[in-house]
Amino acid sequence: VPDFAEPILHVDMDAFFVEVERRSRPELRGVPVIVGGLGNRGVVASASYEARRFGIHSAMPVVHARRLCRTLHCVPSDHGRYHEASTAVFEILREFTPEVEAVSVDEAFLDVSGLRLHYPDSATVADAIRATIRSREGLPASVGIASNKLLAKLASQAAKPDGIRRVASGDEVEFLHPLPVRALWGVGEATHASLERLGVATVGDLAALPRDALVRTLGRVAGAHLWELARGIDERPVATGGEAKSVSVEETFEQDLSDAVEIEQHLFELCERLSARLRRARLAGRTVTIKVRSADFVTATRSHTLHAPVDVTAALWDTARALWGKVGERGPIRLLGVGVAALQSAEEARQLPLTGVPAPEVIEVTDRIKERFGDDAVRPARTVRRRPPPGSERG
DNA sequence: TCTGGGGTCCTAGGACCC
């Protein structure tokens, strides 16, 4: 049996968060909908195709989207549900082949070479995948089919919404060269601006540039990579597995924070959330980073690498507080974040004894209480606000 | 219009080591 000529599939869920909401809320079908943060600083996370016709797109501030479409339905994000739906979709993909690379919560590459004894071609596999996701999960997916990841990804974009598109071997350059350079993986706003200055608008223009010129303007790795992509060359394999390299939490405040005590309380709460996520994932890490964005949107990071990996709040907090002291005065704060990198599994990372760290039994018990009754069920006294929240009687 | 949250990877300089 000959190999498939186009063995790589890119499966991309259409308006994923919106479609998950629509399963349980029929009134959202066929109308302009966005899912996103609904606070005054929220942005669009997912927009229905009806909403996109108004010029609405991901990452756009919600207030702006509302102005573009008077009848827009705005739904607050519920990441727990999207995560569940994502798990179900990935289970379906892995029923077809174990060669699945998760790109994000709603996107994956598949190498379906191994199915050549069971299907006449990879397009038939793609049809079966789409039909299964539709019937079992009630969700639309688009699939791009090609000889490599770059082209499969671009093909799925061309297939959207709820479609399928194959780039036949031999037709790669014909498909690729008319596309705008911005469509290429790795060409963002900054690279696009640099390329525009070189007179590059399409992928075809890019392919006409000498390799040296690209490496000079974009750097060694990015330049060389882009030069190959412009020719349709992409030998990156579909990589399964892929362990997390960092874990982080961050929060943009409804109003910028100026009060030092309040800032420290938020930083502490972030350490708590991060610690809970690390332990749930059975991970610990050595490099702690804090992120601070001031009112003018300028972002600074400070990081410190410890001798031993940590996962408990107290250890994260000790380091985060010391890093906060290194940031210096920068006026009102818009965002705070805490992250951990240089990860190891918690089992191999036996922690050194640290002062102020609660006994393992205490941590285990509070984790179990939170699993059962929610994250707010047990909290350190430090995270209790000094002023009562609006509407509460005693605080 | 005014810019979320969670990630990955690259670059560049400095410290440090052989």
Add this chain to the structure above:
DNA sequence: TCTGGGGTCCTAGGACCC
């Protein structure tokens, strides 16, 4: 007095992705 070559690790920032 003038001071190599190469490697790793750490830190800060930035581009990019969904």
